[in-house]
Amino acid sequence: MGKLLLDKVVIRFAGDSGDGIQLIGNQFSDSSVIKSGNDVYTLVEYPSEIRAPAGSISGISGFQVTISSKKIFSFDNEVDSLVVFNPAALKISLNMLKLGGILFVDSDSFNDKNFKKAGYVSNPLTDESISNFKLVSIPITTLTYACVKDIINVVSKAKKCKNFFALGVICWVYDRSLDGIIDWLKKKFGDSDLFFANEKVLRAGYNYCSTIELFNNQFFIPALKLYGKDDKLVKISGNKAFAIGAITSSFLLKLPLFSANYPITPASDIFHELANYIDESIRVFQLEDEISAICSVIGASYGGSLAFTCTSGPGLDLMQEGLGLAIMANLPLILIDVQRCGPSTGIPTKSEQTDLLASIFGRHGESSVVVLAPNSPSDCFWTIIEASYLSIISLSPVIILSDANLANSSELWKVPCLLEIKKWSLVDFDNFYKSFNWNVPGKEGDVICIGGLERDVITGNVSHDPINHSLMVEKRHKKILNLVNYIEDVSVIGNLGGKVLIITWGSVFGLVRSLYDEMNKVFSLVCLRHLNPFPKNLKSIIDSFEKIVVIEENCGQLSFILRANYIIQIININQVTGKPFDRIFLKNKIFDIL
Known part of the structure; x- marks a missing residue:
């Protein structure tokens, strides 16, 4: 059996949110990075409804991965292979499959009950709707139970392993090694029945394709050649990159790190990730609401910590008054806004870029803040480092505008060394505090008046003088504008005119x-x-x-x-x-x- 070389392939997994779609998508993309050396870019789609009915359109979860032998900048809308676990997943995803693309289905789930849930009046696998695609119909649920019934003899429990059968099939088709996935299963489940069941099903899916000679050829994507053999490469999401970047900033700036948050989709994974690194210099604090979170961050900043919070659009609305207090009190902090569809609750798991005006103009009074926006999952790492030193230079809040696509998507990332990070920055981290002054409690010789009331431009005491107020407004505005001296000129890709x-x-x-x-x-x-x-x-x-x-x-x-x-x-x-x-x-x- 031969192998057909491809530069790039796009694969989409879709099924109920309980089918383990995100799990197998992540494992497939991880194996493409670690074992195969490909570039990857993933797109994650969660259902907006919590516990939507099984088999319904509103409950479908999707994971799409692009793997390539060349540099990838984004996910692709056109899918080469589509793996669906039920008719609802087919209905939502079929329009993404290229003409001539491969459609893998679990034929066991294509029954009258599920047709009705998905809004089909007849079996879509037997009509003209899929005539332009190569259909691969496999009784995945039946084969899974037959494979593991000696380990898990309850059908409802055994069929939860079916996602690994599908993963084994796709790994064979695209010539992916199973070793990394099995290592992960071993680490996750130890020597339990769950490990042996899932490993057995994974190998069964892989061997099934070989045994029945599913295709005349496997497909092979050569390794990416952009990096050296000593470079450390990982797959990283935007939210994870924020957490790692915050820890790096804390180290570079020699400050304790404090993060206070109220859980909200799609930002919560940032402090979930950060919580894995809690120690005496890293603190994560979950509050009862967004107002408490921003106030806790203000307090931590006043105490001398590198402080940040993460939220989404509804939380940004609630935090605006707190941002105004931080502006008035000259306190540095970072607010990460992972934008989602709004207004109000909107569509919590879907992405938009609709909070820009709210970030710049959303507070009463003349209250400028710095606003940054990363442009890729890995750029979230660099953006929070830049936000950290810009907030201290200006002694004001910085808002970072991410979005749900960046938060949940992953890409290949070369982990930088400390020297690379220092060279990238426009400030000297080693001598940072010789150039910029941040008054924190207990600093000898510094007495400051802090609060939301206007202060005298010279003494720092409370002042109600109108001319003084005008001077202070101008001073706060200029310190934001003056940051152009600490940010890079924008680069043009292509001709300069x-x-x-x-x-x-x-x-x-x-x-x-x-x-x-x-x-x-x-x-x-x-x-x-x-x-x-x-x-x-x-x-x-x-x-x-x-x-x-x-x-x-x-x-x-x-x-x-x-x-x-x-x-x-x-x-x-x-x-x-x-x-x-x-x-x-x-x-x-x-x-x-x-």
């Missing part, structure tokens, strides 16, 4: 960056990581192009700010569906502009 410049921010960047290569570099591209203040060279870049296009997942919030700052005409490409831009749709939109 010409016909079309596309500006993006956040998770949208990855897809547009991929289109830049795919469309033969016919436009130039800028990704803004600094949204307040803007980089000082942005105006000169904008002036070098005939057309400015802004692509974002909102109704035009960045466009609004750019127009206000630079008095320019902008072409908007916007979307607020809770899903990433469709690649073909976006490509056609850009072609129309060109």
Whole structure:
């Protein structure tokens, strides 16, 4: 049996939220990094309803992974292989499968009861809806029970292993090693029946394909060649990168780390991850609400800790008054806003970029804050390091705008050494406190008045003088604007001048960056990581192009700010569906502009 070489493949797993979709998706992508040396980019989709009925459209969970022998910048909308565990998963995901793509189904779940739940009037596997795809129908549930009944003889429990049968099938098709997955199972379950059952099912799925000669060839994706043999490579999500970055910041700045939070989707994984590292210098505090969380972070900052909180849109609303207090009290802190569909509860597990205006203008009074936005899961690591030193330099809050796509997606990341981190930064961490002064309690010679009341520009005492208030407003505003001296000039991908410049921010960047290569570099591209203040060279870049296009997942919030700052005409490409831009749709939109 031969092997067909592929540069890239996109695989999607879909099923009920209790089918272990995220588990096998993560294990497959991990094996692609650790054992096969591929680049990976994942897209995770959770149902918005808690405990939605099994087999229903609203209860479907999805995990999509792109694996490649070349650098990947984003997930892909078009899927090469689709693995579905029930009709509802098929109905939601079939439109993503490429013409000629491979459709794997658990035929045991395709029955009248599940057809009705999914809204099918007949069996979709026997009509014209799948005629353009290669159908691979496997009785996964039946084969799983037959495989493990000597270990787990209760059908309802045994069938929970069926996800590993499907994983074994896909590992054979794409020539993935089982070793790393089995090592994980051993670590997870030890020598229990769960280990032996899942290992047996995994091997059964793998051997099933070989035994029946499912395909004439396996598919093979060569290893990525961008990194050296001594480079440490891991798969990292945006939320995990924030946690690791916060710990790194604490080390670089020689400060204890404090994080106070109230759980909220999709931000909670940040402090879940951070909780794994709790020690005498790292503290994680769960509060009863977002107001308590921001106030605890203010208190920790006053006490001299590197303090941050993480939330989403509804929490940002509740924290705005606390941010105003931190601004007035000259206290550095970081607020990570993992944006989701709103307003109010909205669609909690879906992504948008709709909190930009709220971050910059959402408080009463003249209350500027720094606003940063990472553009990839791994960039979350670098962004929180930058936010940490910018907040101390300015003695003010920094808001980081992530989103649900960045939070839950994962990509290959080369773990940097300490020297690389120091070289990347625009500040000298080793001599940081010789240049920037942060008054904390107990510091000899410093007496400060702290609180929400206005203070005298010279003495620091409470003042109600109108002229003084004007001076203090200007002082607070200027210290944010002056941070342009501590942020990098924005880089242009492509020509430095010409016909079309596309500006993006956040998770949208990855897809547009991929289109830049795919469309033969016919436009130039800028990704803004600094949204307040803007980089000082942005105006000169904008002036070098005939057309400015802004692509974002909102109704035009960045466009609004750019127009206000630079008095320019902008072409908007916007979307607020809770899903990433469709690649073909976006490509056609850009072609129309060109």
